[in-house]
Amino acid sequence: MIERSEPAGICLEGVSATMQDRNRGAIVAVRNVDLDVKPGELLTLLGPSGCGKTTTLRMIAGFQEPSGGKILIAGRDVTHVPANQRDIGFVFQNYALFPHLTIFGNVAYGLQVRNKSASELQRAVTEALELVGLAGFGERLPNELSGGQQQRVALARAIVIRPRVLLFDEPLSNLDAKLRVSMRGEIRHLQRTLKITTVYVTHDQEEAMAISDRIAVMEAGRIVQLDTAEALYRRPGSAFVAGFIGRANLLRATVESVRDGRMMIDIGGQKLVMRSEGAPAPGNPVSVIVRPESIAIVASSSGPTGVVRTRTYLGDKIEYEVTFGGQMLNIVRFNPADDEEFLPGDTVSLRIPETNVRLV
Template identity: 75%
Template sequence: MIERSEPVGILLQAVSAVMQDRNRGEIVAVRNVDLEVEPGELLTLLGPSGCGKTTTLRMIAGFQEPSGGRILIAGRDVTHVPANQRDIGFVFQNYALFPHLTIYGNVAYGLEARRWPSADISRAVDEVLELVGLAGFGERLPNELSGGQQQRVALARAIVIRPRVLLFDEPLSNLDAKLRISMRGEIRELQQRLKITTVYVTHDQEEAMAISDRIAVMEGGRIAQLGTAQALYRRPASAFVAGFIGRANLLRATVRGVADGVATLDVQGETLTMPADGVPAAGSAVRVVVRPESIALARSNTAAAVVQSCSWLGDKIEYEVTFAGQTLNVVCFAPTEHETMSPGTAVSVAIPPAAIRLVAAED
């Protein structure tokens, strides 16, 4: 069996990455990032292209030195330690398999570089190939395997060296949608079984929510918010996070008043109420965050809201509704035929107070 060492933590202290571009001058890719990855945790760096997530991963791996700050693994300062001395396994986006080597040769490569005895290498490779569901594939070449199978080879090569840290750079982006769902489950199951501290990079919010213990949402080289998928979804700290984790309606509003534990909001002439905790003073401009599935619609001859579009998707209906001069996205799950409201239908909009979150207007 693959030996499990005690899980280790990763600590980033004020880590930055500044690069020089001939045309654009100085580019700050990562800005003073502080981050602690707990031992045995799977933490995902999530964000759009250019947010700094891959650069951060490369600095943890040792492929790029920080311009400032420190990186510690298991309490050891590895900021200037070469990648091959950091005890990490890395799974690349394009798999990076050697096309001229068999699957056995690809997986064995790291062990051969470490000068393991041949018998131990053979035993370890057979074991890890069985672990990733590729027993009996050792003599095949990479081009004889499907994309999902090649991904499993890349994963086997990363874990066969028994790393203390496992790093993934968008590992599923080259797979089709159905296979991505299957592979992310396999990665999560294997990580939990081996208890390897893991940092995972993706731009796919659903992928991040499905596999992560915690997610660090990155924006502009900084961590915009760190937390569990549930916390980020239910309590986003900014309009950016609300829009990046799941779907969200962001409505312009003004705080009308707070009394008896209830806050009243003016949304372009329409009134919403919510719990008063954390609501700023009357007159403050805010953004209202409401998830599409929290909104209820009902036909109404007198309502000011109007259905603009309707998409029937089998298990749900997605609506676009004009409300208070703004567009609301609404999702109705398990719809019945008589519930469907066609474009042009006048509707009332009901938003439960507990479903409303506020973020700063300038976001």
């Protein structure tokens, strides 16, 4: 088994990155980021393109120096330390394999640079390939492997040097959907087995939720919320986080009354009850979020009603768009075999538990 290094914590203190563009001048890619990655945890930087997540990862790796702030790995200030002296493994989006080397040669490269003996090379590379499910592939060339197998080679090459920190830059984006699901499970299993402190970058929220101990959601160069996947989904701190972690209906409403820890809101004449959560006084406008799967759609009766606009059958679920108080609700119903037939134009009643309506 590959020898485990003691997991190292990562700390970013006020880290910023400014790029110079010939036409636009100075562009701030990362803005005063503070971040603590616990030893042995897998933390994901999640956000849309251009939010600063890859730039942050590259600064942790040492590929790019920050324009401000400090980076520490295992308590050591590495802000200006070269990448090859930071004790990290890096898995690139495009695999970055040497096409002229065998799989054994690709995985062994980092050990050769470190002047390891032939016996050490043989043992460590063989174990790394076994760990990623590529035992017996050592003599093949990269072009003889599938995309998923090449990504496993890149992973083996990163872990064979026994790094204290493992970094991933959108490693699954070049794979098809089914293979992505399989590979993310393998990465998570390997990370837990080796207990390597890991920072993982992706724009895929489902991928982030599936593999992470914690997720740092980034927007415009800042971390806007950092928490577990469940906490981010259930208690998003902003409309941006609510919309990026899963799907959410964002509704404009007016506070009608507040009493005994509960609040009545009005949405275009439709009434909903929710927990007050320190809500403003009656008459004030508010925004609330409701997850599509938390809404029950039933035949028209008492209570809030809407009109079905579209119905989309997707096998394991049916998705509806429903006009509700002059706004549009997305609703998901699972187990469609048990689904009532609600068609466009039907008036339906909606059941929304008060605990599933949250103030933004």
